[in-house]
């Protein structure tokens with residue numbers, strides 16, 4: 001029995017740091033060799049939850065939400081997007097087990113204690129107030145519950161802190177009042193968030209009084225590295241989000257273990273039966289040219305760099321592919337992996353088919369799986385009206401756009417010269433095709449060994465966001481930024 005783990009995160013179309021911890025935990029679990037496959041999927045990044053099962057070869061799949069609490073996302077969005085019917089779902093010949101989100105696991109206590117000790121090393125716990133911070137508001141009721149539970153666990157565990165408190169950004173007790181609610185000389189603040197997103201590196205530092213105004217991205221921000229901050233007669237230690245803690249990989253595995261025990265499944269060992277259907281010949285995918293080398297390894301580079309081999313910077317790990325794919329030549333964040341803006345100037349040499357498949361899935365998530373299913377006629381494209389019609393929350397208005405608006409939107413937002421290299425397999429609805437798409441936007445009639453086209457199986461989150469904006473404008477609403 002081959003087994004896959006899929007870690008599902010929120011992701012972001014604006015913040016490159018948002019998905020970093022999810023990928024880091026996947027890298028660590030992959031390194032341990034427990035599963036035949038380890039992949040990530042995201043709500044706001046690629047691969048999407050609808051694409052991920054096209055990537056997976058294994059017959060048994062565990063899905064762990066990398067979310068801090070149960071709620072709207074874990075109970076509604078993830079099951080809907082992953083097409084789950086309950087704790088166990090049979091889908092496309094696979095048995096899929098849906099595990100609990102990481103944030104509610106009892107093991108989070110261990111991470112909080114470790115993080116507090118790291119950020120305030122050698123500071124006596126009995127002279128320290130530990131504050132665990134969440135978002136708050138009625139929209140995040142379950143997240144408050146998860147934090148309150150952790151506060152109770154640490155208090156009951158008698159771990160020696162002078163005080164353990166919960167605090168929130170948008171409801172009482174407010175984190176902005178940290179100096180009024182705490183009594184110890186030292187105060188350690190740990191954000192109970194999955195990633196260093198806007199809340200932990202911009203909003204909370206302002207509420208704590210560490211910054212006068214929101215600052216730059218976490219990856220360039222020193223607020224976590226300049227501890228302690230002397231404020232209000234206290235030494236304040238501020239940590240990065242708890243989800244960035246490396247032991248989160250163990251919590252993810254603990255959730256799989258709990259799920260396995262609940263369903264009476266045997267312990268796992270990799271079957272070694274997963275093979276990547278790659279022919280050993282040169283081929284192009286998107287903007288990448290891939291060549292087999294004589295010793296069984298592979299080399300890849302930007303298609304436009306073929307004549308510049310000597311001038312290219314060499315990389316050797318599939319994980320380097322993720323870093324290369326993040327930014328374009330001018331340093332801009334590439335929110336769509338299939339945008340025609342892949343960075344130049346690199347050459348990646350990879351020792352095995354496994355490494356090549358992993359690197360390709362960082363550059364073009366799910367591309368090989370989608371192409372294989374298209375060739376086998378087992379791809380199920382989802383028409384635009386169906387995609388827009390199933391949206392909930394802030395995106396529920398997206399299906400209010402007219403057919404004409406939708407046609408124009410696709411021509412513009414999916415333009416292969418400027419926006420996206422994927423070829424569209426879906427229609428406006430089951431009766432109406434998409435009008436005016438150029439041939440390079442449609443799947444090729446013939447299959448070629450030399451070229452793997454990038455396939456779009458349904459409208460992406462970017463297009464859904466644009467549809468929402470158009471619908472709001474047409475209804476006379478105020479346009480706002482598209483996606484977090």
Ligand code: SF4
Pocket residue numbers: 338413414419420421422423424456458459460461462463
């Ligand atoms: S919907 Fe358009 S922009 Fe989005 S992935 Fe598909 S082709 Fe690309």
